[in-house]
Amino acid sequence: MSFKSAAALAMEGRVPDGAEVLTVTELCGLLRAIVRAQPQPVLVRGEVRDLFHAPSGHAYFTLRDEGGQLACVLFRSDGDSLSAPLRDGLAVLVRADLDFYPGRGQPQLLVRAIRPQGAGDRWLAFEATREALAREGLLDAARKRPLPRFPRRIGLVTSESGAAVHDVLHVLRRRYPVARVVLSAAVVQGDAAPASLAAGISRLNERGGVDVILLVRGGGSSEDLWAFNDEGLARAIAASRVPVVAAVGHETDVTIAGMAADVRAPTPSAAAELAVPDAAGLESSVKNFGGDLRREVLRRLRDAQQRADGLGGALTPQILTARLEGVRHRLAAALTGLDEVRRFLQLRRQTLAAILGRLDALSPRTTLRRGFAIALKGEQVVATVAGLAAGDPLLVMLQDGDVECRVVQTKRR
Numbered sequence: 001m002s003f004k005s006a007a008a009l010a011m012e013g014r015v016p017d018g019a020e021v022l023t024v025t026e027l028c029g030l031l032r033a034i035v036r037a038q039p040q041p042v043l044v045r046g047e048v049r050d051l052f053h054a055p056s057g058h059a060y061f062t063l064r065d066e067g068g069q070l071a072c073v074l075f076r077s078d079g080d081s082l083s084a085p086l087r088d089g090l091a092v093l094v095r096a097d098l099d100f101y102p103g104r105g106q107p108q109l110l111v112r113a114i115r116p117q118g119a120g121d122r123w124l125a126f127e128a129t130r131e132a133l134a135r136e137g138l139l140d141a142a143r144k145r146p147l148p149r150f151p152r153r154i155g156l157v158t159s160e161s162g163a164a165v166h167d168v169l170h171v172l173r174r175r176y177p178v179a180r181v182v183l184s185a186a187v188v189q190g191d192a193a194p195a196s197l198a199a200g201i202s203r204l205n206e207r208g209g210v211d212v213i214l215l216v217r218g219g220g221s222s223e224d225l226w227a228f229n230d231e232g233l234a235r236a237i238a239a240s241r242v243p244v245v246a247a248v249g250h251e252t253d254v255t256i257a258g259m260a261a262d263v264r265a266p267t268p269s270a271a272a273e274l275a276v277p278d279a280a281g282l283e284s285s286v287k288n289f290g291g292d293l294r295r296e297v298l299r300r301l302r303d304a305q306q307r308a309d310g311l312g313g314a315l316t317p318q319i320l321t322a323r324l325e326g327v328r329h330r331l332a333a334a335l336t337g338l339d340e341v342r343r344f345l346q347l348r349r350q351t352l353a354a355i356l357g358r359l360d361a362l363s364p365r366t367t368l369r370r371g372f373a374i375a376l377k378g379e380q381v382v383a384t385v386a387g388l389a390a391g392d393p394l395l396v397m398l399q400d401g402d403v404e405c406r407v408v409q410t411k412r413r
Contacts, residue, residue, distance in 0.1 A: 176276035193227030247271035
């Protein structure tokens with residue numbers, strides 16, 4: 001009998017024979033499996049209540065509306081990406097996985113991302129793209145490349161008829177007119193925009209010979225800027241062989257392209273300023289460096305002249321003769337000291353030879369060479385028969401080798 005039919009009979013006050021009886025744990029497991037089998041993730045809109053931040057960094061709260069409430073958990077790893085802190089009473093849209101918590105016997109939401117109320121499917125797609133790229137490391141700060149200090153050719157990917165191109169060109173001409181600008185025109189809005197923008201970046205990498213690429217678009221609604229959240233465009237930015245500066249919309253507009261770029265600028269004009277140095281400032285710096293260099297060269301020349309004058313005064317015949325005489329005296333003293341050292345060493349050699357002669361006379365090897373033998377019991381030299389007994393092992397050292405033997409009998413003299 002199935003659980004469903006057994007439960008129906010129980011509702012009628014009857015418990016059939018052989019009916020399956022579940023423990024609380026088993027039923028909670030069944031409910032958890034049913035909940036987790038639902039389509040994931042889900043978007044839920046509501047108001048944050050009873051917010052609690054645990055020491056572990058996880059956040060626990062209730063998501064409520066006028067007709068119900070759900071327990072929510074926001075793990076620390078997911079909460080690090082919040083653009084603003086959570087607070088009680090905040091109306092939000094959450095993207096979450098539906099789960100069932102057996103410990104309390106209640107369903108709960110495992111929150112993956114949160115945004116103020118009003119977002120929908122596009123925000124879900126934005127978060128999914130961001131997370132996919134982040135998992136591959138394409139958004140990591142460690143892979144961001146520095147911009148060239150003095151770019152000779154600057155690639156520009158934008159609409160050739162938009163205001164952004166004029167803003168960028170105006171700033172580049174004013175700040176750094178020596179650089180050449182290579183425009184790779186692209187569609188910046190609508191369904192065709194992502195592929196067009198990615199193709200513009202690829203063209204500059206393949207044929208542009210540029211040192212840096214500016215990907216720019218002026219302000220607009222989130223709908224207008226949506227093309228810059230495309231995953232393919234982000235991958236084209238990450239695959240670029242030269243650094244990319246992204247400036248899309250205004251400073252408050254956050255796009256996937258800006259996250260993937262090596263540098264994100266708040267506006268197209270700011271992107272141009274970041275990409276090139278200020279020629280006027282460079283000219284002023286060069287003039288200052290030139291003045292500093294001239295002063296340093298003059299100072300060193302004066303120092304050299306003063307040293308030369310001092311050397312000229314020190315090279316008179318009288319001074320040179322006196323110095324040479326001093327050198328002769330020091331050399332004679334050194335030779336005298338060297339003779340004393342030689343006599344000292346000769347005396348030490350004679351003393352050492354005498355000591356070595358006495359040591360050789362006392363050496364056991366000398367005794368052996370005179371025809372005597374040395375008997376050892378273990379490591380002790382045998383001088384008398386008092387410490388020996390029949391059967392004791394002995395090692396007898398001779399001039400040309402050793403003999404191992406045993407005591408047969410001892411005789412005293």
